[in-house]
Amino acid sequence: MTVDVSSANAGDASPLTTENAEASGLAALVIVARQHGLHLTVSQLIHENVLSGGEVTTSEIVKCANNSGMRAKVVHLDWDGLSQLKKALPAIVCLKDGSKMVLLRLEGDENNPRVALRDPNVGEDALLVIDPIRMADVWTGEVILVKRDYEISDETQPFSFGFITALIFRERRIVRDVAVAALVLGLLALAPIMFWRLLTDKVMFYRAFNTFYVLCLAMVVIIAFETMFFFLRQYLVHTLTARLDVKLSTYVFEKVLNLPIDYFERNQIGLIARDMREIFRVRTFLVGQVFGTILDSATLIFFLPVMFFFSPLLTFIVLGFSALIVAWLVLMLPYYRKKSAAVLAAEGAQGAFMVQNLNGIRTVKSLALDARQKHMWDVHVARVAKARLAEGMAGVMIQAVVRPLDRLTVSAPFAIGVYLAISTADPVYVGALFAFLLLSQRVAAPLMQMAQLVNQLDEARMAVGIVGNLVNQEPEEGRSGHGVQTPLQGHVEFANVTFKYKGAVSPALNGISFEIPTGTTLGVMGKSGSGKTTITRLLQRLHSDYGGLIKIDGIDVREYDVDHLRRNIGVVLQENFLFSGTIRENIAAAKPDATFDEVVRAARLAGAEEFIDKLPRGYETYIYEGSPNLSGGQRQRIAIARALIVNPPILILDEATSALDAESEAIVNANISRIAHGRTLIIISHRLSSLVDCDAILVLNRGTVDDIGKHEELLARNEIYGSLWHQQNSHATQARRPRSKVGGPTLVS
Numbered sequence: 001m002t003v004d005v006s007s008a009n010a011g012d013a014s015p016l017t018t019e020n021a022e023a024s025g026l027a028a029l030v031i032v033a034r035q036h037g038l039h040l041t042v043s044q045l046i047h048e049n050v051l052s053g054g055e056v057t058t059s060e061i062v063k064c065a066n067n068s069g070m071r072a073k074v075v076h077l078d079w080d081g082l083s084q085l086k087k088a089l090p091a092i093v094c095l096k097d098g099s100k101m102v103l104l105r106l107e108g109d110e111n112n113p114r115v116a117l118r119d120p121n122v123g124e125d126a127l128l129v130i131d132p133i134r135m136a137d138v139w140t141g142e143v144i145l146v147k148r149d150y151e152i153s154d155e156t157q158p159f160s161f162g163f164i165t166a167l168i169f170r171e172r173r174i175v176r177d178v179a180v181a182a183l184v185l186g187l188l189a190l191a192p193i194m195f196w197r198l199l200t201d202k203v204m205f206y207r208a209f210n211t212f213y214v215l216c217l218a219m220v221v222i223i224a225f226e227t228m229f230f231f232l233r234q235y236l237v238h239t240l241t242a243r244l245d246v247k248l249s250t251y252v253f254e255k256v257l258n259l260p261i262d263y264f265e266r267n268q269i270g271l272i273a274r275d276m277r278e279i280f281r282v283r284t285f286l287v288g289q290v291f292g293t294i295l296d297s298a299t300l301i302f303f304l305p306v307m308f309f310f311s312p313l314l315t316f317i318v319l320g321f322s323a324l325i326v327a328w329l330v331l332m333l334p335y336y337r338k339k340s341a342a343v344l345a346a347e348g349a350q351g352a353f354m355v356q357n358l359n360g361i362r363t364v365k366s367l368a369l370d371a372r373q374k375h376m377w378d379v380h381v382a383r384v385a386k387a388r389l390a391e392g393m394a395g396v397m398i399q400a401v402v403r404p405l406d407r408l409t410v411s412a413p414f415a416i417g418v419y420l421a422i423s424t425a426d427p428v429y430v431g432a433l434f435a436f437l438l439l440s441q442r443v444a445a446p447l448m449q450m451a452q453l454v455n456q457l458d459e460a461r462m463a464v465g466i467v468g469n470l471v472n473q474e475p476e477e478g479r480s481g482h483g484v485q486t487p488l489q490g491h492v493e494f495a496n497v498t499f500k501y502k503g504a505v506s507p508a509l510n511g512i513s514f515e516i517p518t519g520t521t522l523g524v525m526g527k528s529g530s531g532k533t534t535i536t537r538l539l540q541r542l543h544s545d546y547g548g549l550i551k552i553d554g555i556d557v558r559e560y561d562v563d564h565l566r567r568n569i570g571v572v573l574q575e576n577f578l579f580s581g582t583i584r585e586n587i588a589a590a591k592p593d594a595t596f597d598e599v600v601r602a603a604r605l606a607g608a609e610e611f612i613d614k615l616p617r618g619y620e621t622y623i624y625e626g627s628p629n630l631s632g633g634q635r636q637r638i639a640i641a642r643a644l645i646v647n648p649p650i651l652i653l654d655e656a657t658s659a660l661d662a663e664s665e666a667i668v669n670a671n672i673s674r675i676a677h678g679r680t681l682i683i684i685s686h687r688l689s690s691l692v693d694c695d696a697i698l699v700l701n702r703g704t705v706d707d708i709g710k711h712e713e714l715l716a717r718n719e720i721y722g723s724l725w726h727q728q729n730s731h732a733t734q735a736r737r738p739r740s741k742v743g744g745p746t747l748v749s
């Protein structure tokens with residue numbers, strides 16, 4: 001349906017006024033993305049970009065587009081500019097009431113131009129076709145142009161020096177301005193030296209007061225210009241450093257978050273944290289040392305020609321001593337590298353030990369391991385101190401040779417110049433020798449910095465290798481942004497699934513098959529190590545290297561976008577991590593735009609409302625790191641509420657009630673029927689009493705399906721289930737029947 005309002009009465013209410021402007025910008029971006037072959041949802045954009053859910057700003061729309069495989073920019077146009085877009089359509093136009101619409105196409109001719117707009121809050125068939133006058137009444141002039149980004153970005157390249165250099169030169173305007181400021185400062189640095197020479201040779205010798213006044217005035221002006229350019233250069237360098245810090249920090253953190261779960265399970269968290277911090281050593285080297293040395297070396301462009309003009313011989317002597325320093329540093333590089341590597345390894349082990357103890361401080365205290373851990377810490381400290389001492393002595397040895405060469409770089413040419421002045425007939429002015437001395441000092445400093453870069457470059461190379469070894473790991477599969485993102489219903493099917501953990505001898509799952517119809521509840525039980533939790537991990541696609549098929553709604557889980565999949569599967573574990581922050585923030589963690597009513601509803605469903613209302617600050621009660629101010633049962637119920645806030649079509653309770661006291665467990669179990677309403681529920685538990693009401697119970701034994709059926713059926717025929725039931729319910733009087741043979745795994749009906 002197309003609505004032509006080009007001839008509408010100007011006094012009527014504008015058809016472009018959106019009564020419900022909530023998230024119209026995101027909805028408009030979803031429509032434009034579809035035109036470019038990307039299937040997004042408003043909830044996905046809110047979740048991935050941590051938005052509030054209300055109307056978004058133009059900058060937030062640009063950010064969302066850039067994070068979703070597109071490129072966007074905001075332009076200000078008039079009607080003539082709008083009529084020139086053509087191939088840039090569809091685009092997003094901003095209206096004066098704060099809402100957004102999609103500009104689909106231009107219609108009409110020069111005499112009767114019109115634009116076709118689509119309101120994202122109205123059906124797909126409803127289009128608004130309006131003329132320039134009506135458009136001007138409601139349009140702010142802002143247009144957000146969006147296109148698909150097909151370029152290979154720097155962030156997709158392996159981490160290396162080239163990658164960081166590309167990030168620096170992405171700020172080419174700042175780099176250009178810094179280079180110009182450095183060149184001007186290098187030229188102005190000649191002024192004091194020439195000023196001193198002229199004062200010595202011209203003013204003092206001839207007693208020329210007028211020349212003295214002119215020189216002093218010129219020097220004041222030059223100092224003012226030098227101060228201004230110095231401030232400008234430092235401001236630009238700090239701006240560049242801040243931008244690089246932001247890019248590197250977000251890049252490394254995102255890369256680490258995208259690593260598969262087994263990487264974190266196989267590596268110490270302390271070592272991972274240390275490797276992440278190494279990125280700042282690389283940044284300091286590039287921006288602070290390399291960039292600073294290059295800028296300071298700009299003086300060589302102006303100083304060396306002047307030095308050669310004064311005396312080629314003395315200039316070659318300065319360069320010769322500098323070459324000796326470089327040669328010595330290169331010679332000592334392998335020795336120093338070995339000592340630095342030892343320090344890095346010792347500090348990494350010390351940091352990992354510290355993080356391990358802080359994470360396990362309750363165990364340390366409860367087992368009275370204070371003395372033992374202190375002794376081990378002393379060992380780590382001693383190793384680090386010994387390695388640092390060896391590294392320091394290596395540095396002292398290097399500097400012991402560099403220092404005299406540095407002194408000779410300045411003093412030797414000056415002494416030879418004095419000797420030549422008094423031993424030859426050529427007149428050598430005192431001012432010229434003094435100027436050469438100052439020039440050689442100013443030249444020697446950047447040459448020394450360049451020589452020392454050899455060692456610093458090696459340290460930075462090691463840091464690049466460490467960070468690269470972390471971020472260049474294969475990322476978790478399913479994060480390409482092109483996976484299936486259709487809404488989930490909750491029909492789960494495992495077909496001959498086999499999986500073995502890395503380094504394990506036997507498979508955790510061995511050819512298991514079962515099916516969970518939409519909206520039913522499946523209980524899973526078995527002895528420790530039988531594969532109960534592995535089923536849930538594979539369903540969340542925490543591991544993708546399994547055999548067989550796992551389907552949700554008939555689609556292989558490996559075809560889904562991994563973030564979309566996990567947003568639709570709520571998981572509550574036996575031990576749940578709560579973030580530092582208020583109870584409300586923790587419950588709404590997976591849904592930043594959740595209203596207070598939604599938070600309360602989720603808490604009520606999880607049985608957490610009764611204790612939250614008794615807290616002095618209620619939902620604004622602050623949870624400290626490690627949540628020591630909450631009991632285990634309270635933490636568990638908050639975790640259940642956090643999983644329910646997104647109303648997932650599939651909910652997994654993995655031993656979620658095993659750590660609860662009897663009262664808390666009774667509250668949660670009483671709400672299970674309400675929690676399960678309308679969703680597929682998987683309950684893993686050792687306590688069979690919580691599985692009695694399940695539609696079916698899966699019995700696992702050493703990674704295989706031993707049986708599947710209802711409580712009464714398993715009690716009658718399954719030895720594992722019946723034995724455990726009678727152990728937990730010794731008062732039961734029902735006799736256990738002999739186990740009947742079943743022909744293999746069956747499907748849950």
